[in-house]
Amino acid sequence: xxxxxxFPKLTVLIIMLGLCHIVQGxxxxxxxxxxxxxxxxxxxxxxxxxRRTGDFVFAGIDLESCYRQVAFRSxxxxxFKYYLPEQIKEYAFTYxxxxxxxxxxxxxxxxxxxxxxNIYQFLQLVKSDNKGNIYRGSTYVPMPGFxxxxxxxxxxxxxxxxxxxxxxxxxxxxxxxxx
Numbered sequence: 203x204x205x206x207x208x209f210p211k212l213t214v215l216i217i218m219l220g221l222c223h224i225v226q227g228x229x230x231x232x233x234x235x236x237x238x239x240x241x242x243x244x245x246x247x248x249x250x251x252x253r254r255t256g257d258f259v260f261a262g263i264d265l266e267s268c269y270r271q272v273a274f275r276s277x278x279x280x281x282f283k284y285y286l287p288e289q290i291k292e293y294a295f296t297y298x299x300x301x302x303x304x305x306x307x308x309x310x311x312x313x314x315x316x317x318x319x320n321i322y323q324f325l326q327l328v329k330s331d332n333k334g335n336i337y338r339g340s341t342y343v344p345m346p347g348f349x350x351x352x353x354x355x356x357x358x359x360x361x362x363x364x365x366x367x368x369x370x371x372x373x374x375x376x377x378x379x380x381x
Contacts, residue, residue: 232295247273287322334371
């Protein structure tokens with residue numbers, strides 16, 4: 203008579219369910235501020251998985267996607283809607299008793315590509331004092347890899363975040379790059 207052992211399959215199933223939960227993200231209480239300065243309370247989904255690099259954040263949240271978009275649903279809604287910096291002014295949430303505030307800014311860059319010169323991005327408030335506010339932004343730079351089958355360098359693997367710091371003085375129309 204054949205004995206069937208469920209333990210290996212059950213273990214794989216539990217691991218897969220756990221990974222699905224991690225990839226799905228955390229739903230945190232927060233708000234968004236619309237173009238009309240309306241504040242809407244609801245939930246913000248923050249991922250524990252960086253979709254760009256493939257890294258898991260087991261003991262926290264991945265803030266990298268927060269600089270480019272936010273998944274939000276107001277109270278009573280079933281599905282999350284994604285907002286880009288062009289669509290809302292700011293958003294905020296709290297995770298482990300720490301507030302996270304992201305505000306939209308127009309970042310001006312020197313580029314030969316016209317649509318890369320003026321980019322809206324969410325910047326995270328990291329410090330506020332009497333001189334103004336200091337924000338952090340993130341961009342990705344593709345790191346060179348090596349494609350074995352083509353023997354050509356590739357710039358599609360291992361993207362690494364580069365952080366920039368900015369000072370904003372309320373009332374001033376410009377944001378100053380600190381690096």
